Amino acid sequence: MTERADWIAVDWGTTNLRAFAMQGATVLARAQSNAGMATLAPEGFEPALTALIGPWLGGGPLPVIACGMVGSRQGWREAPYRSVPCAPLGSRMTHLSTACGIDVHLVSGLAQASPPDVMRGEETQIAGFLSLNPSWDGVLCLPGTHTKWAHLSAGEVVSFQTFMTGELFDLLGTASVLRHALTGEGWEADAFEASVRETMARPERLAARLFALRAANLLEGTGPAATRASLSGLLIGAEIAAARPYWLGQNLAILGTGTQARAYRDALALQGVTAMLTDTERATLAGLTSAHRSLKARP
CATH class of the missing domain: 3.30.420.310 (2-keto-3-deoxy-galactonokinase, C-terminal domain)
Structure with a gap:
């Protein structure tokens, strides 16, 4: 990757972790591992992420926007559900900082009261x-x-x-x-x-x-x-x-x-x-x- 990314997009599901080095809306590089939420204890999320995106951080930490089961109750940290009807994305995300200085922002899922349902x-x-x-x-x-x-x-x-x-x-x-x-x-x-x-x-x-x-x-x-x-x-x-x-x-x-x-x-x-x-x-x-x-x- 010759160009410098300005943020990292992460799609972190139950079975897979996918990351994208981004410059604006342009994908500069992709990486994937099988370190899904189901395979990790809470203390395992940061090492799994840094192992995957480490090659992109030569110029220093980049903000990470992550969606999926990483924000579930069994994930890295729970990102509270937002109730429908609502826009699919809210104005706030759940923020956490890693030991190596990376700011991670977790997108919240959606919940429905009746009939009960959730998505993340x-x-x-x-x-x-x-x-x-x-x-x-x-x-x-x-x-x-x-x-x-x-x-x-x-x-x-x-x-x-x-x-x-x-x-x-x-x-x-x-x-x-x-x-x-x-x-x-x-x-x-x-x-x-x-x-x-x-x-x-x-x-x-x-x-x-x-x-x-x-x-x-x-x-x-x-x-x-x-x-x-x-x-x-x-x-x-x-x-x-x-x-x-x-x-x-x-x-x-x-x-x-x-x-x-x-x-x-x-x-x-x-x-x-x-x-x-x-x-x-x-x-x-x-x-x-x-x-x-x-x-x-x-x-």
Whole structure:
């Protein structure tokens, strides 16, 4: 890195730590490690961060803006939730100083009183999405381990709902009887679409249809590609059926461009709904950049 960064953006989740050397809104360098929140004790966060960004600090400490689970109760320090409806980013962040003189600023997550719900990290992605799409109103779907559906209006998060679909897929695929039917790679789009249609029509049959995947593997020789796609279709279909009050009749965007985001897009397309895909890293960096600008603007 030949140019000098003026701040560092950090996306610190449960399993990964990603850092970006920034000059204004421009990325000069990237670094990543598997030192996620789940792997660290409180005293381990500072060493994990300095080990990753140390090469960028030759000219002295730089301010760090961090979002994600680093600010959770189990993280480096808890950054209190802000209550919706509100703008995705607040005017204040939780500040802490490291032994080596780095000022770290943690972005607060969002909380909803009724029904109870929380997000941490997604608020920064939402802020970035809105900065990239000014005056956009509608619903943003943020697929992940815990997928969020957020209703956005007039620059605020009005409400949101979380689904554990990604975690259920992982648990069922690695710790349930279905793991025996998923050994192998591949994906069958027709099986995915059929399962989405089925669970959208009869969501109450989900538990029975899940076991039928194993039975089909045993009795009909259904391969892992079809089983994997069917499992995804059943779970995403059930989620989309439950989230209908969010997406019905709304402008809709999906955060992501990878396999999971495309699966949500394809499932929604079966309902006649068009959703645009947005790059996750771009939105995250745009949100962290907005947070950095607000920090610089403070007296």
